[in-house]
Amino acid sequence: xxxxxxxxxxxxxxxxxxxxxxxxxxxxxxxxxxxxxxxxxxxxxxxxxxxxxxxxxxxxxxxxxxxxxxxxxxxxxxxxxxxxxxxxxxxxxxxxxxxxxxxxxx
Amino acid sequence: xxxxxxxxxxxxxxxxxxxxxxxxxxxxxxxxxxxxxxxxxxxxxxxxxxxxxxxxxxxxxxxxxxxxxxxxxxxxxxxxxxxxxxxxxxxxxxxxxxxxxxxxxxxxxxxxxxxxxxxxxxxxxxxxxxxxxxxxxxxxxxxxxx
Numbered sequence: 221x222x223x224x225x226x227x228x229x230x231x232x233x234x235x236x237x238x239x240x241x242x243x244x245x246x247x248x249x250x251x252x253x254x255x256x257x258x259x260x261x262x263x264x265x266x267x268x269x270x271x272x273x274x275x276x277x278x279x280x281x282x283x284x285x286x287x288x289x290x291x292x293x294x295x296x297x298x299x300x301x302x303x304x305x306x307x308x309x310x311x312x313x314x315x316x317x318x319x320x321x322x323x324x325x326x
Numbered sequence: 327x328x329x330x331x332x333x334x335x336x337x338x339x340x341x342x343x344x345x346x347x348x349x350x351x352x353x354x355x356x357x358x359x360x361x362x363x364x365x366x367x368x369x370x371x372x373x374x375x376x377x378x379x380x381x382x383x384x385x386x387x388x389x390x391x392x393x394x395x396x397x398x399x400x401x402x403x404x405x406x407x408x409x410x411x412x413x414x415x416x417x418x419x420x421x422x423x424x425x426x427x428x429x430x431x432x433x434x435x436x437x438x439x440x441x442x443x444x445x446x447x448x449x450x451x452x453x454x455x456x457x458x459x460x461x462x463x464x465x466x467x468x469x470x471x472x
Contacts, residue, residue: 315357
């Protein structure tokens with residue numbers, strides 16, 4: 221599982237909506253998860269498969285249905301990556317602020 | 327989940343001074359990279375130098391005095407030196423707006439993480455601990471030396 225794969229997998233509004241629905245930790249059947257996504261059931265199925273391939277969600281066969289839930293580790297990696305980028309920009313912008321506010325020569 | 331980040335900072339300086347600190351290479355090296363090689367102008371691909379940590383080439387895409395400045399790069403510590411146009415990059419944008427009290431709000435946006443190619447996001451995350459230490463060191467030097 222790479223951070224790159226996480227971002228790629230989430231770079232689609234339908235996949236993002238699927239992940240958002242699962243993000244409270246609950247599990248859905250594929251049928252339930254496919255409702256009201258704005259795409260066909262086949263289209264929804266394809267996006268669910270893409271998320272499973274990227275290791276972002278897990279599929280568990282349960283009787284005749286398949287349960288879907290989120291793998292928290294994968295999203296955690298993406299969050300850490302974003303937090304890291306944000307933190308570095310904050311430091312750079314603070315240095316810029318210092319430069320402008322502490323010196324009169326610019 | 328997000329494809330972009332946005333940060334804001336209020337700076338007690340005029341819009342002209344803030345813009346100059348972002349667009350004038352002699353001032354940029356006082357707060358971000360240690361050195362800049364090449365022409366720092368729209369359409370050019372100057373190279374940011376981070377001391378012993380490496381170099382990173384950027385592509386300046388737009389400069390609108392005194393409001394907006396933007397460049398593309400392969401983010402952070404990948405130290406990419408090829409043609410920036412040949413690879414997927416993130417877009418770094420600076421927007422400067424004047425507030426009622428005369429200070430400026432600087433808004434930084436970096437976008438395009440979802441489009442990054444294989445390995446870049448991950449290696450950026452891993453390698454950047456070095457770059458991060460370097461930036462902290464620079465900041466400390468700056469605060470204690472000035």
